[in-house]
Amino acid sequence: MIYQTFEPHADLASVVKCYWTLEVPLEPQAAKQRIVPDGCLEMIFILGDNIKRYLSEDEFIIQPRAMVVGQITEPFIIQPTGYVRCFAVRFYPFGFANFVNTPIKNLADKETPILQLFGETLAEKLEQEIIRAVDDEERIAVVEAFLLKKFNEKATIDQVVKTTIEALLLTKGNTAINDIVKDDLSKRRQLERKFFKQVGLSPKQLGKVIRLQAALKLLLNQKTENLTRIAYDSEYYDQAHFNRDFKELTGLNPKDFLESDKMQLSSMFYTKD
Structure with missing residues (x-):
């Protein structure tokens, strides 16, 4: 299991806490994992196999492959279906509101596909550029260019x-x-x-x-x-x-x-x- 974090561009450091990557080799019977609230929102791109999120002991959904996870008020129980590789942006509690018009309360306790937040054209372009990037440095450059443009278009947080x-x-x-x-x-x-x-x-x-x-x-x-x-x-x-x-x-x-x-x-x- 390899987990790494990266510092954001200086112009985004007030709203982006870090970028992170996670890689976990394929396990025949991967254990469920409990993710607890941390006060941050995250934009996550799943680059490996699908990930389940359990709604009950037996009922689950497949997480979107490009999503924003809003504030969670209780643990998320997730389980990989195979090889895990993720790239993500972790925002400070007030950070993500600088990039969208959607009230952040509407994102709580769920995964929202990025196309619902940024529109199909922009979201598809961003997701494909993240997928095609040759390494994490290029992925960071791609997502920072996207965020910087959005940041400059939006009014700052209260x-x-x-x-x-x-x-x-x-x-x-x-x-x-x-x-x-x-x-x-x-x-x-x-x-x-x-x-x-x-x-x-x-x-x-x-x-x-x-x-x-x-x-x-x-x-x-x-x-x-x-x-x-x-x-x-x-x-x-x-x-x-x-x-x-x-x-x-x-x-x-x-x-x-x-x-x-x-x-x-x-x-x-x-x-x-």
Whole structure:
């Protein structure tokens, strides 16, 4: 399993977190993998064999081969059907709204084919150029040319939304929204509307995801069994609060998360991101 990340062009660095590639050799019986929320949207091109995403224990869909995965509020369970090769763009929480007119909340918890977002002609051209590219460097050049043109055509994200997200990222999800809106109920509602449109989650939901990501990195990088210490370092109110949020967003308790063979892909993402 080979996972690599690449830095974006300076003109896109405010909205694109990274580009990433994943290659996994063919396995006769590939295990299902659990992908947990991370607060980011991704544009993914499947260059290898198809990938299933399970809707229930037995029901699944085949993911589109050129898609945007919106904000997810619960784990995605995926399973390769063969050889895995993917190229993707990972956007900051507010990043993708700079490239489309579609409200980001409409993309949540699903895969949207890029032709639905950019039109058939542009989407087909982009997908074919990505497929025909000789290496990842050329794929990055192709997608950056596309994104830079789109970025220049669009108005930038709402400044209050951007500032709020930056505060959440800086404090690992622990910024109190009331500190930003000053207990003004109308401002809070306005901020929430803007968040759903431009991010796909409420400020509170995004803060919860960002805080869990910080805890996941501690859990995976330190390999510690002291879950109380991780809860404290991540500024959860107590161990029960940590366990509750962890189970809600990953579908597992922390101990089972570490031991699950379905977490290999997520573990790799979060230890190297």
